[in-house]
Amino acid sequence: MRTSCLHIISLLLPLAVALSACHPIEEFPADNSGNFEALWTAVDEHYCFFAEKDVDWNRIRNQYAPLITADLSKQQLFGVCADMINELRDGHTNLSSGFQTSYYRKWWSDYPQNYDARLIEENYLNFEYSQLGNVTYGILPQNIGYIAIPSFNSGLGNGNIDWILSSMASANALIIDLRDNGGGSMSYAETWVRHFIRQPLTAGYIQHKTGPAHDAFDSPRPITFEPLSADNIIWIKPVAILTNRSTFSAANYMTMCMRSIPGVIHVGATTGGGAGMPITLELPNGWSIRMSAVRVYDSQMHITEHGIEPTAGCAVDLDPAQALQGHDSILDLAITKLSK
Amino acid sequence: MFQLIRKLIILTATLPFAALLSAQEPVRPVSTAWMAEVGSSHLADTYLSPIRYSGMHYGLTYSRLQAMKSPLLPCVQGWDLGLSFDKTRNRAGNATILGARLEGSWRMMRRWHLAKGFQAGVGGYAGAEFGALYLSRNSNNPAQAIGAVCVGPEAFVQWTGKLKKLPLAVRWQLSSPLAGAFFCPNYGELYYEIQLGNRSDLVHFAWPGSRRSVRSLLSVDLNFGRSTLRLGYSFNALSSKANNVTSRRISHAAVVGIVCDLVTLNPRKSDANILPAYY
Missing domain, CATH: 3.30.750.44 (Transcription Regulator spoIIAA)
Structure with a gap:
């Protein structure tokens, strides 16, 4: 019996040593x-x-x-x-x-900026707008609600958005201005989108890599949003989204999602894209490299990396001459479309 | 009601015989250890970074072991629960991976007395671990979850003797998982996508080809009368690969702990037959 015990242990020892060998990880020198x-x-x-x-x-x-x-x-x-x-x-x-x-920078620097926040704050809202977090909002003289979301680096909760939308309950329509919104967290964009749907919405698809090969991808999976509970405010009146070339990443994602909601119009310039969700890795010297690693498609399975074009008949640039007169030609077109 | 009264009568009638039987059984103290460990840690997880990180490892472990009742085979069984924390830096010193894990395992081993003072045990264990690694500077891949359940062989060899007049026990115990399951996201899959509902291909069969690990503890128990001091060296190595994601965790640590045998004795029984787990 003692011999068998020693045999077992003598078998286990080399097995354990063999099992401790690690899976290889490719390494590079720090030069x-x-x-x-x-x-x-x-x-x-x-x-x-x-x-x-x-x-x-x-x-x-x-x-x-x-x-x-x-x-x-x-x-x-x-x-x-x-x-x-x-x-x-x-x-x-x-x-x-x-x-x-x-x-x-060329994805936006080669295009007109098409946005001047002060133009709207001064000439359309007469500086009498409200602010919650980084979001500014108010009701335009045409009785159309206006919400500017400059970034998704910080977000609002459903209660905050309920408050903003309920303050616009008397408005006939709503404009969401995503110009110069360079993105942030997709979750914050999703929180907004869910205030505009009454049934589950497949807003797009997401597809990750399964290995190092350039064509190694999983099958695309739907991005489906569930509607909010009856306790929340759901906006069902007409909506226009305003974008410029600096509408990027999570803002491009929100544009993509809103475009899949029937009746939403998209006014302004083609978005900047940024449809690859980035990951971060690093080099031996400690530098970090961030890169697009996960593809996001719209509901028609189009990749929006190169940007999303406005709704047909809604593409317009901000006219500098009109801007000098206090007019935002992109906002004006949205008001015209929503007023019909 | 009648049945309840009948059960009470039967229980009362058999109680003296049960007491007699228990009096003949040996007392089996529970060898209980509280251990703290500090040492070096080496982490790598290609989901977070292709670079290896090194730093400090800290751990706390509570362990119990007890001889079993079995009259046929001398066996011991026990369990332990451990909490560990790693703080590691990359070679350039400008990024930190933090790691935290909670692990527990249950074990049972057949033991042999090989020669005077020498004994060995061979058996198996079942364990689970949960935790996470966190690399704050990453964008959409800042964390990697750790989750695994496994079974595998475990063994120990021990020498019990004296150093001059000081009773001591030198023991080396080793375990390695052979089968189980572990969590690993897909190569480029973000946790955001998992949160959206894509939960396929996350759990993998663990076998030595996909997840191999060795846990080793070399310890010396120095008995100072009523208390026993444990000093030791712990070596843990784990390597896993699934979905083209490779993970590696290696730690070397000095261990210090307190060991004591806990016994529940009836003070009126002076002839207790004690069957310790280790000694």
Whole structure:
């Protein structure tokens, strides 16, 4: 019996030693070349829009790798790496170090801004608007409610939104201004959307990667919102959404969701997109890389990464000449459409 | 009512025999240990970062072990409950992964007295752990949940003797899971998507190919009369891979604890036959 015990233990010991061997994790040295390779690999394995943007990531590597030498300063290395990821043309993709964060700006800088908050606050609301959190709201002279949501970095709860909507109960319609809203949390956008639906809404689809290959994706899953309880305020009158090119990420997502609600019109300029939910990884030297990693589609299974065009007949830019006269041509068009 | 009275009569009539039987059974003290451990921690989880993090590991464990009643095989059984916390930094020193886990396990082992002072035990355990890793600077992937249930073999070898006049017990115990289930999100899946209702492919079969682990504790129990001091070295290693996500947790820690045998004795029984769990 004692012998059998020793046999069992002598079998268990090497088994335990063998089992303690870890699954391998690819590692790169913390020198210039290693950091460049770590960055290229992280993007290669996680970025989700190579096909949509027709980016040949291997060609990009061959283009930038020869620029990496051991004598590059960290600022120079950062510059080469930032240039490389800017080839993705993605506002959600940033490289961050202790001294700089890279940012691809052309998705909005090549377009007119189409928004001046003071123009509305002064000429349409006469500075007599209310504010709750970062949201400003009031009723326009045409008896149309106006809500400006400048960001989803902070959000309102259902009770807050109930309060805002109930203050506009006498209005005939509602305008939600998402211009210059660069996004934030999708959950905050979802909270708003649920105040405009009376039945479950499949607002879009979401699709994540299942592995490092560029085409390794799970099947798209619906994003379905349930209506709020009867205790909450549900807005059922006409609604217009205003956007400009700086309507990005979670604001683009809210635009996408609202567009799937029948009767909602979308006025202004094409949104900035940002339909890839970003994740963050890091390099051996501690720099972090944020990139689009999860695809979000609209309810028609279109990827909105390149932006959402306004409703037919509702595309308009802010006219600088009219702005000098105190008119916001985008807001004016929305008022006209809702007043019909 | 009649049945209740009948049960009471039967119980009263058999009570003296039950007392006689229990008097013949050995007293089985519960070996109870409260242990604290401090050491180094090495974490990696490719869902959060491809970089390994290193830092400090802290843990508290409450453990119980007791000889079983079985007259045929000398066995021990017990359970333990542990809480651990890790604070680790990346190589560059500009990011922190925090980890917290609660784990518990139940075990039963057949033991053998090999030679004078030497004994060994081999058996199995069933355990569960829950916790999370948190990397605050990440955007939509700031945390990774930990959840697993498993069964596997466990063994110990022990020498009991004296160092000069000080009674001591040197023990090495080892366990490793062989089968179970563990949680792991998909490669690029965000917890936001899980919250939306996509809960497929989250739970995976654990076997040594997908999740392997070793838990080892080398300890010395120094008996100072009524109390026993435990000093030891703990080594835990875990590696898992599912959905192309690799996780790794390794800790080395110094252990200090207090061990005592708890016995429930009837003071009127002077001839108690004591059957300890370890000694």
